[in-house]
Amino acid sequence: MIPDSKSASSYITAIGGGTKVETERSPASVKEMMDYSTFVSAPKEFTDDAKLEQRLAEIHKHGVDTFKYLGKALPIYPFQAYFLTWLMGFAKAKNVFEIGTFTGYSTIYLADALRKNGGGRRVELSGSSSSKPIITCELVDEVAKYAESNFVKAGVDDLIEVKVGKALDTIQALPKGTKFDFIFIDADKQSYTLYYKAIMDQELLSANGVMVFDNTMLARTEKLLGKEANPDYEINQKAIDTAQYEFKSELSGITATGTTSTTTNADNRCKKDDYTAEEINELVNEINQSLHAFNMYLKNDERVHQLNLPIFTGMTAIRLV
Ligand SMILES: C[S@@+](CC[C@H](N)C(=O)[O-])C[C@H]1O[C@@H](n2cnc3c(N)ncnc32)[C@H](O)[C@@H]1O
Helix, strand or coil: CCCCHHHHHHHHHHHHHCCECCCCCCCCEHHHHHHHHHHHCCCCCCCCCHHHHHHHHHHHHHHHHHCHHHCCCCCCCHHHHHHHHHHHHHCCCCCEEEECCCCCHHHHHHHHHHHHCCCCCCCECCCCCECCCEEEEECCHHHHHHHHHHHHHHCCCCCEEEEECCHHHHHHHCCCCCCEEEEEECCCHHHHHHHHHHHHHCCCEEEEEEEEEECCCCCCHHHHHCCCCCCCCCCCHHHHHHHHHHHHHHHHHHHHHCCCCCHHHHHHHHCCCCCCHHHHHHHHHHHHHHHHHHHHHHHCCCCEEEEEECCCCCEEEEEEC
């Protein structure tokens, strides 16, 4: 049964805000639900290499500590890695395009799944150049170098090429019709529509390929459903952390695309270490508006089948019609 706007709103608010999910059926927190799902799921594409698992845990911790200036930069959650690698197996993906490398955490899982899918097909680019089967885009040079060192340590560097710079430039530099079986986007949220349009214009998704966007339902998602802002809304710390990170990351995207007039204002706000609740509310609203615009654009795009899934802060899976 399709939930009505009211029940959907409370459920999504719970997910977006990281608060308790209050349904009769499921009193668990989102994290508890995700942990349980991880526990009882076992995609065969997922790594069973204990050493790699440990290395990934170290990468997670070290990356978050090292790149504090990116705010609360977070890799995907383990259950999300399950989901991505399961999809990779389903699509029999032989190559990958990723936006948002950060420490390389998600990329390493994708590389491991690629090996389990039989190795990986090089991305054929025009002319003499041919790349590795995974292309991942990272804006910040220092971060990209750190990710590359992690790929070496994880033994997957032969599969991955990091493109440093603005992701939109990288997409547009790819020859039209370069095909990827799996595309994962987890970067500046306000650029999601631009990335999607550019990927579709460039015809980068293969016929049976899958494209996934992360965080498509961020904090304070009730705004997306048109509910009035609640002045008594208690902003919880998790929502604040997420918003700060997403916004700071977002700034790169604003500058990268140069399509918004809020850059100066946003840049000034980014320099601050502390935000008031009001400012955070404003930042979250901006991001949510972009995400809602993106979600609606997809909903109305007849070229694709898309599913907006309530996994963690929302993941949207897309395939071509
Ligand atoms: C959420 S993190 C990615 C996490 C990664 N997918 C994982 O699970 O381990 C987002 C990354 O996107 C990068 N980024 C932000 N804007 C970008 C842009 N315009 N082009 C390329 N990368 C960008 C940030 O520097 C950050 O490292």
